[in-house]
Amino acid sequence: xxxxxxxxxxxxxxxxxxxxxxxxxxxxxxxxxxxxxxxxxxxxxxxxxxxxxxxxxxxxxxxxxxxxxxxxxxxxxxxxxxxxxxxxxxxxxxxxxxxxxxxxxxxxxxxxxxxxxxxxxxxxxxxxxxxxxxxxxxxxxxxxxxxxxxxxxxxxxxxxxxxxxxxxxxxxxxxxxxxxxxxxxxxxxxxxxxxxxxxxxxxxxxxxxxxxxxxxxxxxxxxxxxxxxxxxxxxxxxxxxxxxxxxxxxxxxxxxxxxxxxxxxxxxxxxxxxxxxxxxxxxxxxxxxxxxxxxxxxxxxxxxxxxxxxxxxxxxxxxxxxxxxxxxxxxxxxxxxxxxxxxxxxxxxxxxxxxxxxxxxxxxxxxxxxxxxxxxxxxxxxxxxxxxxxxxxxxxxxxxxxxxxxxxxxxxxxxxxxxxxxxxxxxxxxxxxxxxxxxxxxxxxxxxxxxxxxxxxxxxxxxxxxxxxxxxxx
Amino acid sequence: xxxxxxxxxxxxxxxxxxxxxxxxxxxxxxxxxxxxxxxxxxxxxxxxxxxxxxxxxxxxxxxxxxxxxxxxxxxxxxxxxxxxxxxxxxxxxxxxxxxxxxxxxxxxxxxxxxxxxxxxxxxxxxxxxxxxxxxxxxxxxxxxxxxxxxxxxxxxxxxxxxxxxxxxxxxxxxxxxxxxxxxxxxxxxxxxxxxxxxxxxxxxxxxxxxxxxxxxxxxxxxxxxxxxxxxxxxxxxxxxxxxxxxxxxxxxxxxxxxxxxxxxxxxxxxxxxxxxxxxxxxxxxxxxxxxxxxxxxxxxxxxxxxxxxxxxxxxxxxxxxxxxxxxxxxxxxxxxxxxxxxxxxxxxxxxxxxxxxxxxxxxxxxxxxxxxxxxxxxxxxxxxxxxxxxxxxxxxxxxxxxxxxxxxxxxxxxxxxxxxxxxxxxxxxxxxxxxxxxxxxxxxxxxxxxxxxxxxxxxxxxxxxxxxxxxxxxxxxxxxxxxxxxxxxxxxxxxxxxxxxxxxxxxxxxxxxxxxxxxxxxx
Numbered sequence: 001x002x003x004x005x006x007x008x009x010x011x012x013x014x015x016x017x018x019x020x021x022x023x024x025x026x027x028x029x030x031x032x033x034x035x036x037x038x039x040x041x042x043x044x045x046x047x048x049x050x051x052x053x054x055x056x057x058x059x060x061x062x063x064x065x066x067x068x069x070x071x072x073x074x075x076x077x078x079x080x081x082x083x084x085x086x087x088x089x090x091x092x093x094x095x096x097x098x099x100x101x102x103x104x105x106x107x108x109x110x111x112x113x114x115x116x117x118x119x120x121x122x123x124x125x126x127x128x129x130x131x132x133x134x135x136x137x138x139x140x141x142x143x144x145x146x147x148x149x150x151x152x153x154x155x156x157x158x159x160x161x162x163x164x165x166x167x168x169x170x171x172x173x174x175x176x177x178x179x180x181x182x183x184x185x186x187x188x189x190x191x192x193x194x195x196x197x198x199x200x201x202x203x204x205x206x207x208x209x210x211x212x213x214x215x216x217x218x219x220x221x222x223x224x225x226x227x228x229x230x231x232x233x234x235x236x237x238x239x240x241x242x243x244x245x246x247x248x249x250x251x252x253x254x255x256x257x258x259x260x261x262x263x264x265x266x267x268x269x270x271x272x273x274x275x276x277x278x279x280x281x282x283x284x285x286x287x288x289x290x291x292x293x294x295x296x297x298x299x300x301x302x303x304x305x306x307x308x309x310x311x312x313x314x315x316x317x318x319x320x321x322x323x324x325x326x327x328x329x330x331x332x333x334x335x336x337x338x339x340x341x342x343x344x345x346x347x348x349x350x351x352x353x354x355x356x357x358x359x360x361x362x363x364x365x366x367x368x369x370x371x372x373x374x375x376x377x378x379x380x381x382x383x384x385x386x387x388x389x390x391x392x393x394x395x396x397x398x399x400x401x402x403x404x405x406x407x408x409x410x411x412x413x414x415x416x417x418x419x420x421x422x423x424x425x426x427x428x429x430x431x432x433x434x435x436x437x438x439x440x441x442x443x444x445x446x447x448x449x450x451x452x453x454x455x456x457x458x459x460x461x462x463x464x465x466x467x468x469x470x471x472x473x474x
Numbered sequence: 475x476x477x478x479x480x481x482x483x484x485x486x487x488x489x490x491x492x493x494x495x496x497x498x499x500x501x502x503x504x505x506x507x508x509x510x511x512x513x514x515x516x517x518x519x520x521x522x523x524x525x526x527x528x529x530x531x532x533x534x535x536x537x538x539x540x541x542x543x544x545x546x547x548x549x550x551x552x553x554x555x556x557x558x559x560x561x562x563x564x565x566x567x568x569x570x571x572x573x574x575x576x577x578x579x580x581x582x583x584x585x586x587x588x589x590x591x592x593x594x595x596x597x598x599x600x601x602x603x604x605x606x607x608x609x610x611x612x613x614x615x616x617x618x619x620x621x622x623x624x625x626x627x628x629x630x631x632x633x634x635x636x637x638x639x640x641x642x643x644x645x646x647x648x649x650x651x652x653x654x655x656x657x658x659x660x661x662x663x664x665x666x667x668x669x670x671x672x673x674x675x676x677x678x679x680x681x682x683x684x685x686x687x688x689x690x691x692x693x694x695x696x697x698x699x700x701x702x703x704x705x706x707x708x709x710x711x712x713x714x715x716x717x718x719x720x721x722x723x724x725x726x727x728x729x730x731x732x733x734x735x736x737x738x739x740x741x742x743x744x745x746x747x748x749x750x751x752x753x754x755x756x757x758x759x760x761x762x763x764x765x766x767x768x769x770x771x772x773x774x775x776x777x778x779x780x781x782x783x784x785x786x787x788x789x790x791x792x793x794x795x796x797x798x799x800x801x802x803x804x805x806x807x808x809x810x811x812x813x814x815x816x817x818x819x820x821x822x823x824x825x826x827x828x829x830x831x832x833x834x835x836x837x838x839x840x841x842x843x844x845x846x847x848x849x850x851x852x853x854x855x856x857x858x859x860x861x862x863x864x865x866x867x868x869x870x871x872x873x874x875x876x877x878x879x880x881x882x883x884x885x886x887x888x889x890x891x892x893x894x895x896x897x898x899x900x901x902x903x904x905x906x907x908x909x910x911x912x913x914x915x916x917x918x919x920x921x922x923x924x925x926x927x928x929x930x931x932x933x934x935x936x937x938x939x940x941x942x943x944x945x946x947x948x949x950x951x952x953x954x955x956x957x958x959x960x961x962x963x964x965x966x967x968x969x970x971x972x973x974x975x976x977x978x979x980x981x982x983x984x985x986x987x988x989x990x991x992x993x994x995x996x997x
Contacts (some may be wrong), residue, residue: 088803124573125502125571125572125573126495126498126502126572126574127572127573127574127575155791179526180959183500185500185959186500186502187492187494187500187503187504188524189500190524192524209674214477217755316533318526320533321524321528321529324523324524324527324702325524327701327702327705327706327709328523329959330709330926330958330959330962331958331959332709332710368775370774370775370782371775371780374781374782375782405773405775405782406773407773407775407782408710408711408772408773409569409706409710409711409774409775410710466478467497470495470497470498
């Protein structure tokens with residue numbers, strides 16, 4: 001079969017709260033998802049099998065996905081139908097409008113052959129995935145279809161090594177999934193019962209006078225950050241990239257950024273000047289004892305250092321879990337390189353300092369290096385053994401004359417994976433929805449490939465039924 | 475005729491329970507073969523390994539380890555005994571993990587080799603009760619681990635060395651049949667190593683005056699240790715010496731004395747002033763060459779109290795040496811129980827069994843099984859199989875009645891197996907010439923090494939070395955899956971392969987109908 005046109009590819013990424021949808025991929029670059037719609041549907045109270053896309057008389061609101069898992073499969077299928085139907089009708093209207101205008105040239109796009117990719121979660125059971133496949137082929141009459149698991153999509157977005165650790169933080173759950181040899185090891189991955197909402201609980205303990213709404217506003221405000229002593233220590237020794245502010249940005253000019261951003265160069269330069277100016281005027285949030293934010297009524301509220309501590313407990317819990325999970329992967333060389341490639345996704349990860357804070361905790365909990373106490377003692381011993389005249393001089397030398405301790409255990413390095421720089425739209429948008437970028441990359445590769453080996457075609461479906469999805473291990 | 479079937483495959487191993495569908499390459503979930511239960515509320519269970527770890531963690535959590543007890547599903551021989559626990563675990567698996575309707579899937583249970591037929595029958599019946607009465611599975615098949623491993627690798631002869639959590643088990647398979655007389659085992663496996671490592675590190679820390687771990691409940695503490703830092707130690711530090719450690723030590727000692735002697739001679743020569751100048755360089759060379767690799771230090775970071783522990787190579791190799799020479803750790807262990815001893819015993823016993831059968835009953839058509847039972851004098855004492863799947867053994871009355879009478883007495887339908895004669899004839903048909911040499915060589919060229927504990931660095935080389943000393947005139951070929959994950963899942967993966975055979979007739983399936991008929995006829 002001939003490869004598909006990029007314009008026709010449909011990607012759906014259903015999450016607990018919202019579903020990201022995009023119809024048609026851009027030729028040159030990957031853009032952020034076109035639509036974000038709430039993952040909910042309305043079910044008729046009187047008729048079990050009747051669903052509506054919007055609130056009607058005597059309907060119940062149903063959320064088919066909770067904590068990443070499908071909790072109501074029939075409702076989810078109806079939701080998919082609504083999404084697919086709306087995309088198709090919108091596309092048809094667009095075409096009509098375009099054809100009507102006089103400037104339209106070229107052929108009408110074909111709406112009968114739309115390849116669909118659904119980004120799945122590791123907690124979706126085999127049966128659920130088979131049922132969705134069946135629904136797509138038999139009910140929605142799709143002809144070409146593919147699931148890609150969000151954790152795998154994430155690694156494709158980062159064009160990373162075969163081994164990595166995915167930490168996906170949702171509202172009420174956190175998934176820790178090891179990827180080894182490009183395979184998501186779902187059977188050793190963990191689903192924790194804590195997520196972004198755990199931050200609210202912590203904050204409520206720290207700030208008992210605040211109500212739930214104010215806490216949510218504080219969490220989403222720009223003065224809410226993760227700052228702790230471990231991070232400061234790592235900043236000092238350069239693991240977290242020098243001192244906190246992006247010094248390099250100030251001096252040097254990233255020409256590539258300006259060119260790819262597609263904006264007027266003068267405008268960008270003017271903005272830089274302005275930012276520099278403001279920076280000198282304002283003291284950084286982290287240097288302030290107190291800072292303020294506005295609640296929903298526009299009232300100014302002052303908050304102390306608690307605004308840096310809201311994530312601490314969650315971070316500690318996640319870090320411990322990552323350790324548990326990675327101990328269950330046997331191959332030490334692969335585990336070693338997975339620790340080199342930690343990917344943190346989910347909305348919570350976009351909190352200022354969160355990733356760095358989690359990295360600092362992971363390093364503190366799991367990095368195999370000589371304990372500080374022992375190292376100091378060893379240095380002292382070396383110093384003591386030196387003759388007196390050398391001792392004074394040694395004080396001014398750095399401690400590198402003491403050989404470093406070598407361990408065979410892993411991990412000896414813990415690093416975050418490097419995020420792609422070459423998708424300007426995504427760079428601006430942030431990377432908390434990075435599985436979607438991965439899905440775009442995979443969809444482009446798979447559906448424009450000259451052979452139809454990596455997705456389910458109608459023929460394959462007719463031949464072996466819904467379980468054919470397991471023959472295509474992506 | 476070919477069927478499209480997708481079964482649920484379960485393997486309750488001695489360490490972990492692996493469950494998944496037969497149409498996928500990886501299992502859906504891997505749980506410990508143990509669980510936690512709340513002391514105050516007997517209905518609150520934890521099966522997820524990570525939740526259990528959170529409970530056991532000395533870190534402050536909402537969950538407190540003192541409120542829980544740890545239970546196992548299998549006994550020290552790796553056989554299931556805690557049926558209540560297994561039922562609860564399965565409930566959890568089908569509802570939370572697989573999320574499927576059990577009445578829609580065939581069930582395949584991968585079980586270890588059970589030599590005692592009465593025991594095998596009891597376990598199979600227990601499983602059927604659970605699968606048919608509780609979970610409404612339509613049909614069920616039992617697959618024997620070593621046979622599945624052999625057949626799924628396309629072999630009919632093999633010597634399976636399974637080094638698991640509860641010990642090592644050597645199972646010879648010849649012409650697609652397990653030679654029961656040749657099975658040997660010991661109790662020195664992963665769990666034993668946990669104990670050895672724990673004692674060793676405890677002693678090391680004692681020397682440094684450091685307190686060990688937390689004070690929580692003993693069973694939970696042991697469980698926690700073996701699933702955290704001991705596991706880390708096993709993965710990253712443990713190594714098996716490629717030859718007998720004692721011999722290696724003697725070799726290095728001899729080298730050392732030899733070089734020391736040479737050095738002395740050189741000194742004397744130097745003293746006479748003949749080779750001045752060249753001596754210092756030569757001396758430093760000697761020091762390098764006598765540097766015994768066994769005395770080289772390695773560092774281990776003991777995370778619970780953030781201490782570096784220094785171990786030398788000899789100490790590390792010594793820990794796994796106990797697998798081969800258990801007598802070294804305590805006099806109460808017999809040296810015959812060492813891994814290499816039980817391997818060679820298995821080979822010799824297999825050869826003896828098969829060749830004696832050969833001589834005594836040339837006229838027998840049905841081969842080893844029948845012959846073997848001839849020696850044990852009871853037809854019911856053999857494991858009958860179709861491919862890798864087991865046929866339920868007949869129930870034995872206390873009086874030594876023959877099978878047929880027994881059968882009639884119990885009216886158990888499971889005994890009348892139409893497949894039986896057919897399969898045995900097929901299996902035993904090409905058994906005309908079986909010299910011990912032939913048996914030795916077909917086993918030794920098909921040595922399969924499996925089990926999670928076999929993943930320790932150097933294990934395969936050592937087994938080769940030990941076998942080549944004991945059977946120097948034979949060619950040796952070993953098979954050990956180089957993908958570590960696949961090797962730890964091997965029993966399950968073999969079960970998947972065997973349940974995906976092209977026709978149903980290649981395995982023995984039991985239906986719920988058969989089960990209910992047999993049950994009702996009993997009552």
